[in-house]
Amino acid sequence: MQEIDYYGYRGLVKEKLMKINARVGDRIRVVNVDKVFEGRLMPREALYGDRPFVVIKLDNGYNIGVRVTDTTIIEKIGSFEKAVPAPSKPLVQKSDLPRVIMLSTGGTIVSKVDYETGAVKPALSTEELLEWIPEIANIAYVEAKEILRIFSEDMAPRLWSKIAEEAYKHMIDGYDGIVIAHGTDTMGYTAAALAFAIRNKRVPIVLVGAQRSSDRPSTDSAFNLTAAFLTAAKAPFAESVVVMHGETGDAYALAHRGTKVRKMHTSRRDAFQSINERPLAIVYPREGKIKVVNKIIEHRDKSKEPILKNRFDEKVILLKVYPGIDPEIIEVLIDKGYHGIVLEGTGLGHTPQWLIPTIKRAVEEGIAVVMTSQCLFGRIDMYVYSTGRKLLTAGVIPGEDMLPETAYVKLSWILGYTRDLKEVRKLMLSNIAGEINYRLTVNLYPRWPL
């Protein structure tokens, strides 16, 4: 039978902690022959629970693992309750500042480790937010509301609908900007969804996340949130954007167009980058400045009448093409009643020849098939090679320079309103929310280090 964890600890460490009834957040002292450490007891990742280390948070904020042997002495020198700081004086907000509401959906950005349970707890209320980052009270009149509490990997089209509805409601209510706190895994998809689902926006919708949680010294939460509030309050554009670190330091953030942004790194702070498009703006949260760097923006205008179109069809697949792909996979999608397929093809927009008859059958059955490229950078051009021309003849809709992820969101959105393939084609080929860049994008290619 598997041993039951004690805050993730097992074996010797668990035994020693239980003996002194230490709870996570308690101040403890760990005495070894050579060294003594003091700090707050932290929970242990269950996967590491068998390793003979106890994790404590030192007063300088860093977590360390201290080796525990039979001779190690662990003492409790302070309890969790005593460590809670006295509540600070409530901050008085300035009512003449732009009104910005943060709708939180979950994710690292709103997570703080709860020392009581060891669990990660979303920080939600306006008070908590202002206590955490008081400087945003100088940027905007701040409110916060929790609308979801999920990891962003659990995001789904029906939740895009809900977020869009909330954002729309608050836009109509007269807010000057909306911040959406979101996990980073799928933030690009949601940014694209909000770009399509609210037409004729009055004010910006700013998605923001964090790559490192707020209990880590390298956290980017406060910097990103400040940049996001600044963008929501003051940016001249009324688009769905992602605002995140622009480089690894704290010099600036970037505001990326929601339909052109992609998470390009698993862990770097500047993971989000624009593809085939310039960022809309460089955001300097410390200086309170926004420098617009893209000539084409949809302008902020509170007299506009936003329109909510937040239906998304869930019977759409994003399918990557690779050598040896079996047509059977597409056959199955046809049989299962899918409505749309976004192919992430090779090069200029190709699939193996042997897939084309099945793709043709899919189109004949009324399924919208859209071509994008796994190269990510550059534009689909299906006229150059015969494979591309055959795919066009089979009825495939070329996805221009759209990101595969954005094409997926867009097709799901279009199919929420029409399944007429002519209409779907027309809409897929129209630039609705900046997802197609007709200008020359070939120079918008990053430079690799040598």
Added chain:
Amino acid sequence: MQEIDYYGYRGLVKEKLMKINARVGDRIRVVNVDKVFEGRLMPREALYGDRPFVVIKLDNGYNIGVRVTDTTIIEKIGSFEKAVPAPSKPLVQKSDLPRVIMLSTGGTIVSKVDYETGAVKPALSTEELLEWIPEIANIAYVEAKEILRIFSEDMAPRLWSKIAEEAYKHMIDGYDGIVIAHGTDTMGYTAAALAFAIRNKRVPIVLVGAQRSSDRPSTDSAFNLTAAFLTAAKAPFAESVVVMHGETGDAYALAHRGTKVRKMHTSRRDAFQSINERPLAIVYPREGKIKVVNKIIEHRDKSKEPILKNRFDEKVILLKVYPGIDPEIIEVLIDKGYHGIVLEGTGLGHTPQWLIPTIKRAVEEGIAVVMTSQCLFGRIDMYVYSTGRKLLTAGVIPGEDMLPETAYVKLSWILGYTRDLKEVRKLMLSNIAGEINYRLTVNLYPRWPL
């Protein structure tokens, strides 16, 4: 009934060309009221066949379309045969140079428009190659052999086996380097396949392609081929590499490790880039120089005994994860008897929670499930968030910093030899051909233009 094309032309243009019995490659004069053009008749893309233009290649090498109206006069002023240049003196090769063989598989790199048929024809023979790019005779004693004639989008695991067998045979035969001419669409996949399929290489295997065909003024064929022959003849490493333009000019090419390279742009000459790894070398074809820039290389050594392990399992899928993905898709793969699934997950290596029970079932049924990230850059770390830990518990193998495409090739290769999941896991987590970079890769991130 559909009209039959005349070299792709239809309607008025076809009529006028047939009247003078003009064949593609013939020299023609097109006389309009305002202007006269002379050049060689070119074939027309069938999709444009109805447009009233005739395409000619001017003497400066550019192709133009000249409008044809009822009053346009088209004259034939020279026939194709007369234009053929006198055969040049056969070039005498230097037998003291390294022996390099080019195995061509097809693709733009070996394509020249055949003016007789209008078709694109692979240039294959040693003589044709040397006539086209005489300077490579100063680099190597050159031979050429056609082993396949396909577009690279039609590449498949069983063809990787064939290419590997040919490359192995010629390595054993004592060649000093092997060039594989390949279409660019799936060249990265084949480069990875050859990295795994021949163990203990003696000499380099250099994949090379072209982004622009050799009848276009902007062609990169000759530059890339020269760089590839130079690398095959002289590079100090014995790895499977991709050699292509390093930037848009003709200053240098880059040799990328086959397991770490990816086509990142649909059309730029420098589309191929290393991900999470430095290139192995900068190649200067004009100066005949190779500058190695990666400290870790597998060295060229003709005393080594290469081992051919060229089995690939075709029952493997590369599956991209996206918001709303239906577990049903994985259920189907289980039921269809798939042996391996490479997930292109979100962020550090996640899927939606609702996928986990199905993934667990897949593993229980003996299917190897490997996690990679759609971010491309950075490393999988499934210990940070609970979703990752749950996926690990379900039996998912974390793909480190491997490219999704490389993980797909590697899993297909491993499953060609064993379906024992413990063994598969061990091999997937071992660095076999440079596909895993254990060093810090966080700084190998390109810089986006601002």
